[in-house]
Amino acid sequence: MINEKMLKLGTKRSIIREIFEYGKKRKAEIGEEIVFDFTLGNPSIPAPMEINEAIINNLTRKDAHGYTSAVGDNKLRESIANDLNKRFGTSFKFTNLFITYGAASALCSTLRALLNNGEEVITFAPFFTEYTVFTEAQGGKLVVVPANLDTFQINFTEFKKLINSNTKAVIINSPNNPSGVVYSEETIIKLAAILNEKEQEYNHEIYLITDEPYREIAYGVKVPFVTKYYKNTIVCYSYSKSLSLPGERIGYVLVPDEVSDSKNVYAAIAGAARALGHVCAPSLLQFAIADCASLTSDLKAYEENRNLIYNGLTDLGYECVKPDGAFYLFVKALEPDAYEFYKKALEYDILVVPSDDFGVKGYVRIAYCVSKETIINSLPKFKKLIESYK
Numbered sequence: 001m002i003n004e005k006m007l008k009l010g011t012k013r014s015i016i017r018e019i020f021e022y023g024k025k026r027k028a029e030i031g032e033e034i035v036f037d038f039t040l041g042n043p044s045i046p047a048p049m050e051i052n053e054a055i056i057n058n059l060t061r062k063d064a065h066g067y068t069s070a071v072g073d074n075k076l077r078e079s080i081a082n083d084l085n086k087r088f089g090t091s092f093k094f095t096n097l098f099i100t101y102g103a104a105s106a107l108c109s110t111l112r113a114l115l116n117n118g119e120e121v122i123t124f125a126p127f128f129t130e131y132t133v134f135t136e137a138q139g140g141k142l143v144v145v146p147a148n149l150d151t152f153q154i155n156f157t158e159f160k161k162l163i164n165s166n167t168k169a170v171i172i173n174s175p176n177n178p179s180g181v182v183y184s185e186e187t188i189i190k191l192a193a194i195l196n197e198k199e200q201e202y203n204h205e206i207y208l209i210t211d212e213p214y215r216e217i218a219y220g221v222k223v224p225f226v227t228k229y230y231k232n233t234i235v236c237y238s239y240s241k242s243l244s245l246p247g248e249r250i251g252y253v254l255v256p257d258e259v260s261d262s263k264n265v266y267a268a269i270a271g272a273a274r275a276l277g278h279v280c281a282p283s284l285l286q287f288a289i290a291d292c293a294s295l296t297s298d299l300k301a302y303e304e305n306r307n308l309i310y311n312g313l314t315d316l317g318y319e320c321v322k323p324d325g326a327f328y329l330f331v332k333a334l335e336p337d338a339y340e341f342y343k344k345a346l347e348y349d350i351l352v353v354p355s356d357d358f359g360v361k362g363y364v365r366i367a368y369c370v371s372k373e374t375i376i377n378s379l380p381k382f383k384k385l386i387e388s389y390k
């Protein structure tokens with residue numbers, strides 16, 4: 001008998017996959033340029049030239065294709081620590097960093113390291129859908145705090161009702177997928193105060209896991225660096241979005257010295273990664289990123305796209321909280337059932353993702369990491385779509 005839970009994960013209908021398959025078919029039928037596909041968070045901006053050059057330069061190393069140590073290459077870990085210290089005034093050392101296969105493995109290893117059977121992890125709607133899978137697969141239970149629909153900042157009233165003595169960790173993601181909202185400094189300070197108070201009350205640590213693949217993709221607003229606000233913070237980072245390298249599978253976990261029992265937490269993350277099949281992150285990419293850890297792709301185009309699609313849609317009458325980062329817009333559906341609205345949008349060859357799996361009903365996610373032309377050419381279709389509801 002095979003594992004039923006895993007079978008379900010491998011065969012369960014995924015709405016994003018369904019839309020993706022439909023989009024492929026439709027593009028082959030009527031032409032790529034007239035299908036407006038806003039479904040996937042695949043960066044549209046190329047990786048910087050310097051990364052490609054660094055990959056080529058490092059290819060001549062004798063160990064280019066060898067294993068690195070499981071925790072990652074020391075030079076890479078040093079470059080990352082130096083870059084963070086320069087930008088955020090912190091004092092991390094290379095020993096605080098564990099290099100992973102992107103944010104997904106950073107999150108799974110961290111959750112596996114922290115959770116004992118049945119312990120709870122709290123997150124805030126709307127949230128990245130995989131948190132449910134990642135948490136449950138590591139033996140935990142994901143508890144979702146309902147959204148604050150006015151701002152998509154944290155709904156503290158509901159959070160206070162849900163946190164309890166079985167809460168082991170809290171996951172935040174800012175800039176956020178799918179809302180694009182950046183949690184303000186006020187939000188982070190308030191969250192830290194509640195966590196400090198609850199740690200005292202329950203007499204155990206509550207870890208704050210901050211999932212930050214979009215940290216550098218913010219449009220003129222400050223993204224608070226969370227380790228400065230709360231002691232038991234663990235950062236999960238990825239180069240998938242900031243360096244446009246999602247297929248290369250590289251990121252890290254940062255465990256600051258301030259975390260209680262930080263050496264053992266770090267060791268448990270290394271052990272969890274090992275148990276999950278981690279050997280080392282791709283070596284060539286580690287060597288290349290070590291040479292340019294402070295770089296990002298040329299992210300300006302995302303802000304131009306944000307302005308174009310946010311202004312375009314709100315001028316037409318769509319409702320949406322203005323996103324300050326990432327490359328997503330979370331738009332109110334024009335009927336209560338987001339799935340019905342998604343199907344209606346398909347009639348205009350607009351592909352968006354209904355919001356139910358993100359923990360909120362009645363919205364759709366628009367990923368605007370697409371070409372400018374796609375946005376410009378989609379607006380007349382969005383106009384017809386809204387008119388069809390009048």
Ligand SMILES: Cc1ncc(COP(=O)(O)O)c(C=O)c1O
Nearest residue numbers: 041102103104128173177238240
């Ligand atoms: C919020 C969030 N966390 C984690 C991930 C996983 O990122 P990675 O490709 O680095 O595994 C994604 C990917 O889209 C994401 O949006």
